[in-house]
Amino acid sequence: MNGFPSSAELDALRLSLEVAVRSVAFSLPLAVLAAWVLTRVRFPGRLLLDAFVHLPIVLPPVAVGYVLLLLFGARGPVGAWLRTHFGIELAFTTAGAALATAVMTFPLMVRAVRLSLENVDRGLEEAARTLGAAPVDRFVSITLPLMLPGILAGAVTAFAAGLGEFGAVITFASNVPGVTRTLPLALYTAMQSPVGDALALRLALLSFALGLLGLIASEMLVRRVRRYLGR
């Protein structure tokens, strides 16, 4: 257990990456949809939806985890339905940890995507219309590519943040070694153990390194895509 990296760290790292990847994959399309609705569609409940999307920022993560447990738990309305119809279990599973992470990082992603959408020149979409492009075609061929920097930035930032999501994950998915014990949960567990100081330090350093790497990668990616888009 003294070698670096030990299997506990590897497990935690692997799980964190898996959870972050799955959460981003799940929430990205929804974030694009939410950003589009919030930016382009005028409807009465827009302010409410906007607030709802941003709610995880201001709520205690534990509260979010608890609400998820009520909804998606084995006896929750959505959880029970998913279990009977699709055999999907969310509470206390890796998928559940990914869901909790997705909910927590959703506002971050929507924010970045929305900003990029607001920067898309509507004039270009009009030009595409006059060239015969119908709405979906227009979105795919013009709007989406021009939003790419924001989408990538949102995805990478959400991924980096997702690696470290703690409160909602531990509440909703618990702290099961190899299943839901991601980096921060492993760090927390190590800190609780009388002999875990060294492990805790290594996990903390790993988290630092990952976070830094994620943010730098995000910035580099955005720059490259901007260049590609001719800005």
Add this chain to the structure above:
Amino acid sequence: MTHLLQVSVIKRRPAFLLDASFSAPLPGVIALFGRSGSGKTTLVNLIAGLLAPDEGEIRLGEEVLTDTRRGIAVAVERRRIGYVFQDTRLFPHLTVEGNLRYGEKRAARAPPVIGFEEALALLGLEALLARRPRQLSGGERQRVALGRALLARPRLLLLDEPLASLDDARREEVLPYLVALRDRLSIPMVYVSHDFDEVLRLATHLVLLAGGRVLADGPVDEMSLSRELQSIVGPELVGAVVEGLVTRLNTAEGSAQLAVGTGTLQVSLRDVPVGASVRLHLLARDVILATQPVQGLSVRNALASTVIALSDDDFGAVLVRLDVGGAVVLARITQGARRALGLQPGDAVWTLVKAVSTRGHAFRIVPGS
């Protein structure tokens, strides 16, 4: 085959009301001419379908594009009306070729206006295909935008001040391409401009706009005599537009002889073959009148003519309308000159036109129009 573009629309904006009607024959180049804020761009956006009128209808030939009473509003993407924007609106994430192909791919079933290779040659785009829009000059961008619109196989091409954002040199670079489009493809165009020189060189039909209303519309030569145009361009640019046929060339001198009406006119003109149609703008301020034959003057043209009418222009001078061998020409003279010559309608006068004062207004018009 000729058909009509018929527009009759009302569009209310917080501080602006567009209430415009006109009907113009196609193919040809319809110029929407007026100062900025006169409603030109709004009108073009209504024709394109990017804006919906509060009331009214728009017809292209037999097809109704918009009719508020019958609830008809053909979607922009199904109108097949090309639009060249003032700011080009090239797609920054696509190459020049990607931009050119964008509309072409989406109009596969429509009859082509021009082939891809032909468009490249006509607009001089061969060397630019792999470039990105940001790597192009202003003139190049505008040419790509033209090509992109043409390759989308439009039935009508809208051009919203495509030269306004270019400097004079670039403007001269792009204008010949527009002339070539008009003369070689019979693609109908609506050309928005506030520059009368562009109108002179391109338009066949002129719609005069001011304050959201159509003041007058008609063929360019007819409109050049109208008071409405004079109110827009001001006294300095008032002048008859006449059309003539090149009958003789003097290449060494850079001059040409034109048949105008039943008379002939010496003008400074280059690069025009014998037999070509030429449009001249004879500025009224440059036209001199004499009641007797004159000698010892450098003026190259002294044409026997008849005074049709005299009217005060709105700037303190007198506009004399003259019949010069069947063509109508305007002369702008002072009140004093009018009194001194004692001019009356029906008087026979000599109309003097300097050959060089017509330079720059040569115009090759569509054969047969």
